[in-house]
Amino acid sequence: MPLTAPVDRELIHKRTIECKGYKRNDDLWDIEGHLIDIKSYEFPNHDRGGIAAGEPVHDMWLRITVDNDMLIHEAEAVIEASPFNICPNITRNFTQLKGIQIKQGWRRSIKQLVGGIHGCTHLVELLNPLATAAFQTIYPLISKEMASTNPGKRPLLLGSCHAYASDSLVVKRQWPEYYDGDV
Numbered sequence: 500m501p502l503t504a505p506v507d508r509e510l511i512h513k514r515t516i517e518c519k520g521y522k523r524n525d526d527l528w529d530i531e532g533h534l535i536d537i538k539s540y541e542f543p544n545h546d547r548g549g550i551a552a553g554e555p556v557h558d559m560w561l562r563i564t565v566d567n568d569m570l571i572h573e574a575e576a577v578i579e580a581s582p583f584n585i586c587p588n589i590t591r592n593f594t595q596l597k598g599i600q601i602k603q604g605w606r607r608s609i610k611q612l613v614g615g616i617h618g619c620t621h622l623v624e625l626l627n628p629l630a631t632a633a634f635q636t637i638y639p640l641i642s643k644e645m646a647s648t649n650p651g652k653r654p655l656l657l658g659s660c661h662a663y664a665s666d667s668l669v670v671k672r673q674w675p676e677y678y679d680g681d682v
Contacts, residue, residue, distance in 0.1 A: 520636025530633045531562045532625045546584045555580040569601035601630045
């Protein structure tokens with residue numbers, strides 16, 4: 500069911516975020532994100548001589564290479580379009596993500612390494628959907644392997660959202676041994 504019908508309105512801003520996950524032939528994973536911001540109107544810009552309606556204000560890419568434990572082995576950022584000429588200078592800072600793990604405390608680690616003046620707000624924002632895409636890419640494939648090698652191990656998804664609450668009907672159906680709701 501889509502959202503309810505809105506009142507008459509005019510599109511002003513469009514942000515598109517696309518994330519893709521790839522299995523590499525070296526047993527690592529590439530997770531790529533692409534962020535584009537577009538305005539529906541033309542506006543002046545000192546560094547670019549103006550930005551036309553429909554032309555990207557921001558056009559940015561970010562790739563992280565992770566292993567099965569979500570440890571980042573490489574990170575690369577590219578800014579193809581930005582409002583200021585100096586924006587692409589900060590992309591090299593994103594290599595500092597190498598060595599951190601996507602796990603609890605992830606956002607705090609990002610903020611320390613590439614937050615504020617040490618990074619780009621838009622690339623930092625892109626890291627959260629990249630983390631989700633990494634999980635969505637990797638988990639389904641390695642969970643099958645884990646289930647066959649470690650039967651009875653507590654599922655990673657248990658407790659991760661409403662559907663996977665230990666008292667939900669989904670858990671009762673998929674992992675009855677972990678269900679703790681009303682019988």
